[in-house]
Structure formats: structure tokens, C-alpha cells
Amino acid sequence: MAPILPIDNPTLPFWRTELDELDTLRTTASLPAESDIVIIGAGYAGVTLAYYLLKQLGHETNTTTPKITLLDARQICSGATGRNGGHLRPDIYGHIPTYIERHGLDSAIEIAEFEYAHMQALKDLLVEEQISCDFNITRNMNVYLSEEGGERARQAYEKLLAQGVAVARDLHYTSAKNAEGISGVKGAKACLSYTSGTLWPYKLILGLLHRIAGSPALNVQAQTPVTAVTPSGEGGHLIHTPRGVLRAGRVVYATNAYTAGLLPEYAKNIVPCRGICSHIALPAGHDAPFLPYSYVVVTKEGGGGSYLISRPDGSIIVGGAHFTFKKEKELWYGVVDDGTLIEPTQHYYDDFMQRTFKGWEKSGAYVKEIWTGIMGYSYDSHPHIGQVPNKPGQYICAGFNGHGMPVVLLSAKGLAEMIATGKTFEETETRMPRVFKTSAERIHKAQTGPEGGDILGK
Structure with missing residues (x-):
């Protein structure tokens, strides 16, 4: 499957009328040759994931190899996060009755409480990091x-x-x-x-990036689209870009709408x-x-x-x-x-x-x-979070259904815990809703079910 990439000349959202100095950040002039972890996508999911990974792994590095490399096809936060409605609106009644019917009361409550918790979690983060985003x-x-x-x-x-x-x-x-x-x-x-x-979502993400951009353990490369991810003969993965190839031990797809171009098995799952x-x-x-x-x-x-x-x-x-x-x-x-x-x-x-x-x-x-x-x-209205099935060392944090503001922050925090500690999805302290876990079963259901699933049913 050919890569699905953001176009070069998007419409201008209000949120991007006051650009930050880090908007086109490239930490180094050249793409690093290798990295422990590569995150593809520098929107809400990618930047918060990098933030929480650095908290888990530490900012120090003993070699010239960055622990984390963060890539984006366009500028920082130029995709869905920088184009949304600025609305932190948890769903505590709209879809919850449907989720009760599908998954049972406990699972539906997990979703409602997880989304509701984002208001306090985001408020605490903004106070801790002194970020101003209206x-x-x-x-x-x-x-x-x-x-x-x-x-x-x-x-x-x-x-x-x-x-x-x-x-x-x-x-x-x-x-x-x-x-x-x-x-x-x-x-x-x-x-x-x-x-x-x-809130002003662009200022949230760029404010968070300012807190980690100076870390020697992080390399940020804007305007660097990823065209393919292939196995490395030495173990790990090769991240292919027009600017060169980057070797990574682990890779995270924070690619949301563009996921299927790199993970074709998700073509029916995330549209x-x-x-x-x-x-x-x-x-x-x-x-x-x-x-x-x-x-x-x-x-x-x-x-x-x-x-x-x-x-x-x-x-x-x-x-x-x-x-x-x-x-x-x-x-x-x-x-x-x-x-x-x-x-x-x-x-x-x-x-x-x-x-x-x-x-x-x-x-x-x-x-x-x-x-x-x-x-x-996503086919079933839930994001895909966790380890990509049958692809060791690859993780996904995508499929937010135009509803990412009350879902992404704690999902990224939970995934960072999985990557840094080796914990399973169920073992994380973040306690992500069980139905968010990506799985071969969810992938297969979308591949074999009616076209569009919940998307076209809405």
C-alpha cells in the first residue's frame, strides 16, 4: 500500500495564525542515523507521548544516539490537533448507553470516567509545566x-x-x-x-514541546514524512524518509488518519x-x-x-x-x-x-x-492503543474519531508506561479503557465486517 501523507498546502486554521518558534523545529540539520524510539507524528499524541516517555526514561543520554526521535510530515501540530474545535468535551452520556449495550456497564463506565479525568489531568499538567493556552x-x-x-x-x-x-x-x-x-x-x-x-490546542502542544525540546535525549525533525517502515537486518526497524533512513529499536505510530499508509492492516480500522x-x-x-x-x-x-x-x-x-x-x-x-x-x-x-x-x-x-x-x-468508535499485533517493537496510538482532546493525553501516558517499563496494557497505572487496546481481533472484525462500521452508521 502506498504511503498516505498529509498534503503540502492545507487550509489555514485560526489556531495556526500565531506560529511558535518551534513550528518547523529540526534539532539537528541532518536526520539522526539511529534512535532507540521513533515516534511518527508530532501532534497531540506524538508530543505528549514523547513528554511522558522522557519522564519515564529520563532526559540523559550517554551517547550521540538520541533516545527518542520525533518526526512529522509537515510542521509541528499541523494536522488534526491544530485544526480542531478547541473543545475538551468528555463523552459521559452521548455514546455511553451504546457502549453499555455492546461491552457491559463496567466497560462503558471506564470510558466515561477516563474521558472525564482528562479535565483535571490537563489542568494539573498546565500548572506543573506553566503552559498558557487559554x-x-x-x-x-x-x-x-x-x-x-x-x-x-x-x-x-x-x-x-x-x-x-x-x-x-x-x-x-x-x-x-x-x-x-x-x-x-x-x-x-x-x-x-x-x-x-x-483551550488553544496548538499552544498546548507547542508549550509542551518547549519543555522537552532542549533534552539531549530528544531529536525533533519536522517536515520529514515517513514513507515506509521495514525490518532492519540487524534487528529493529528502518524508518524511510525523503531525507534518509533512520534505524530504530522501536517505533510508535501516532499517525491517526494516516496510519494505513504505514500499517496497511489498519486500512479498514482507521479511516x-x-x-x-x-x-x-x-x-x-x-x-x-x-x-x-x-x-x-x-x-x-x-x-x-x-x-x-x-x-x-x-x-x-x-x-x-x-x-x-x-x-x-x-x-x-x-x-x-x-x-x-x-x-x-x-x-x-x-x-x-x-x-x-x-x-x-x-x-x-x-x-x-x-x-x-x-x-x-475507527471502525468501532474506539482508538487503537498498544502494541501492534504480530509486530514486536511497534506500537500504535491512533484512531481518535474527531474526539481526541478528552482521550489522547492519558492514552499517551499509558502507552509511554508500556514502552518504558514493558508492562502490558492491563498492567499500566493509567488504567486505559479495555476496549481501547488494539488487537488482532479488532483488526479482523473491521476487515471482514460491513464497510465503515460505526463511521458510516453515524
Whole structure:
């Protein structure tokens, strides 16, 4: 299978309008000849994995061989992490009832609690490393514009409480009587809120990279695409790039949507899917009500809605609108082109704030930046974490379903523990959800099951 690589001329996301000095970092002018561990991909998963590995292994090195080499095809954090909605939104009720049916109550609770734990884990990390990335803890307001949608949310909420799901106690349901007044969304039929966070994801990742970039045990090579990974005759692996070949003892695929180009067995398990996001600003001299919450606005049409966060300056990041292009599969499914917009949706957000929120009608709000991003959707909705089956010394941390912000941090921490200590997936102190473990069984199920799995079923 040919490599699946990010394109060279992507659309410009708001998050990359203030570039960091490490954006195109190459620690050394030439590619190192060898490394103990090579991480492919320098987004959320790759950088946090390098951070936690250095904590586990130490920063010192006694030779000229770096312990860890971090590679990226484009600039640092130029993929899905640098193109997302800035929304740290754990799933504690949306898919959890489905997971209860599939995997049992205990496994579903593991997922909900793991995602919920990311808010405190990220907050603690930012304090420890003194990283400034506009992080804020707020309430995520899930607003339903149809009575049917609101009723389904109420039933899911009450069912989770009845089953004793502890994190569901953070949920607060508001019926149609007060939904519009509480949420500020016109025509709201119900809303359900819970604790969530917002942030500038690019600044998180580059801030974290600043804390480790000076380590003699780390070599970072941006703009270095990996075209193949092959066995080395001396043991280990050969990492092939246009800039040369790097020998590695172990290799980690933090490649998300681009995984199948290097691990073809995952072609049916992790599929690249394109989405759209935008930054909405106010003209000079115009005002609008500040939105104190983050949002998911679920449309009457079904098939999803829009996710939204408020920025500290009063501007808005909003994206999604999958229902506007879902039926045109060729526009998003299996697509790695983040250099063009999605035609049916490119003007959807032009007057979104005016038509959606009370008090924004005369705001003059306009789309300042709009971009696309490539997400890695998994066949069964769960990421693949752990040792690649039948490939000793190879690991994967990918397939985050456009939902990586409340999943990646602790997944990378757990995988770092596995790599550094030799512990199994089940033995790690991070206690990753069992269904996240990559396996031959999961790979086979995607290869033999209906096309798309959960991806096309959503």
C-alpha cells in the first residue's frame, strides 16, 4: 500500500495564525542515523507521548544516539490537533448507553470516567509545566432543537443515573420551558449540560514541546514524512524518509488518519475523514452577548449538529455540520485533502451566530477563517492503543474519531508506561479503557465486517 501523507498546502486554521518558534523545529540539520524510539507524528499524541516517555526514561543520554526521535510530515501540530474545535468535551452520556449495550456497564463506565479525568489531568499538567493556552473550565451545553432529540437525551440521562454511573451526576437537564432562556439558543426544546473545557490546542502542544525540546535525549525533525517502515537486518526497524533512513529499536505510530499508509492492516480500522471548522469574529465597534458555555447544537435535521466554543476575546470557534454533506460520501470519507473546503458547507457558518443565538442578530459576526481537517475515525468508535499485533517493537496510538482532546493525553501516558517499563496494557497505572487496546481481533472484525462500521452508521 502506498504511503498516505498529509498534503503540502492545507487550509489555514485560526489556531495556526500565531506560529511558535518551534513550528518547523529540526534539532539537528541532518536526520539522526539511529534512535532507540521513533515516534511518527508530532501532534497531540506524538508530543505528549514523547513528554511522558522522557519522564519515564529520563532526559540523559550517554551517547550521540538520541533516545527518542520525533518526526512529522509537515510542521509541528499541523494536522488534526491544530485544526480542531478547541473543545475538551468528555463523552459521559452521548455514546455511553451504546457502549453499555455492546461491552457491559463496567466497560462503558471506564470510558466515561477516563474521558472525564482528562479535565483535571490537563489542568494539573498546565500548572506543573506553566503552559498558557487559554484553558478554561466551563459547562458544555448540549442543545436540542427538536422535541425528539431532547427526549432521547432525557432518557439517556435518567437511564445512566438509574444504573449508578457516577460521572452522570454532573449532568443537568433542562426541559423545553426554560431551555431557550438557559442556553440562549433560539427554539431550544431541551438542553443538557456538564463540566467541560476549552483551550488553544496548538499552544498546548507547542508549550509542551518547549519543555522537552532542549533534552539531549530528544531529536525533533519536522517536515520529514515517513514513507515506509521495514525490518532492519540487524534487528529493529528502518524508518524511510525523503531525507534518509533512520534505524530504530522501536517505533510508535501516532499517525491517526494516516496510519494505513504505514500499517496497511489498519486500512479498514482507521479511516481518514474530512471535517470543517471556522473562526467567527465581530467587526470593530460591534458587540454581542458573551457566551459563557461551550455548546453542541443538535439540529432538527438529525445527523449531528455543530460544536462551538467561546474565545476569551468574544470570538467563536464553531464546526461540524456533518449533516450538510454526510450523504456525499466522496467529499469526506477516505479523504486526506485538507487544502480545500467542503463545497456544501463552506457558507453554512456565514450567519450561524445571527440565526442561532439570541442577541446576536445585529452583531455583524462573520467568518474570519474557515478550514478543513482530517480525522482518523475507527471502525468501532474506539482508538487503537498498544502494541501492534504480530509486530514486536511497534506500537500504535491512533484512531481518535474527531474526539481526541478528552482521550489522547492519558492514552499517551499509558502507552509511554508500556514502552518504558514493558508492562502490558492491563498492567499500566493509567488504567486505559479495555476496549481501547488494539488487537488482532479488532483488526479482523473491521476487515471482514460491513464497510465503515460505526463511521458510516453515524
